Amino acid sequence: MKHYIDLVIKAPKAMHTNAVMGLTYSAVHSYLSSNKIDNIGVSFPCRQLDLGGTLRLHSDELTLAKMISTDWLQSISAYVSLGQVAEIPNVLSYQVVSRQQSKMSPSRLRRLEKRGNRSADDLNQYRRKMAANILSNPYLDLNSASTGQMYRKFFRFDDVSHEINGKFNEFGLSRGATVPVF
Structure with a gap:
């Protein structure tokens, strides 16, 4: 991974940056x-409490050039500024960007209720645990x-000291492959 492209969000006043980031991320996923494609990784270089206003795509020059030559971003181009393919500068660290899932969720609670094999006390205990285990990680609201x-x-986001090569999923995420931090 020697190259990258930045997608900078230009959210109108009526929309929150995170909403436009969700649309942009969905477009990347669709492409x-x-x-x-399993050799494009994502990162969020402006991330703080939320994901920030920049989505960065990491890959080789040819893959990124091919991607920007298509019209995959056309439906939301008014809200996103697409940068040019650029070479990655000197890298000091790397990061694994992956999905964080809660082991307790409302959908799992509904399935437990539907089965009918749990007592009311068990279900109430599950609700209390679920409320206590709310994830605080940055997130996007996406449509399936x-x-x-x-x-x-x-x-x-897991920081690591060295590059780890590998494949990325259709969301640009990986459980082990890294993207450079700069």
Whole structure:
């Protein structure tokens, strides 16, 4: 991974930056999924409490050049400034960007209730644990292309001292491969 592209969010006053970031991230996911690309990783270089206003894509020059030559971003181009493919500067550290999932969720609670094999006390205890285990990681609200349901994708960022090569999923995430931090 020697190159990158920055996608800078230009949210109108009526929309929150995170909402436009969700649309942008969904467009990236759609492109990666439909083209079966597993060598583009994502990062959020302006991340603080939320993900910030920049989505960075990391890959090789040819893959990124091919991506920006297509119209995959056309539907939201008014809200996103697409940078040029650039060479990654000197890197001091690396990061694994992955999905963080809660082991307790409202959908799991509904399934437990539907089965009918749990007592009311068990279900109340699950609700209390679920309320206590709320994730504080940055997230995006996304729409599932298959079900149309909105869901929350939480992100986890693990700093590592060296580069780890590997594949990325259709969301640009990996459990082990790193992206450079700069």
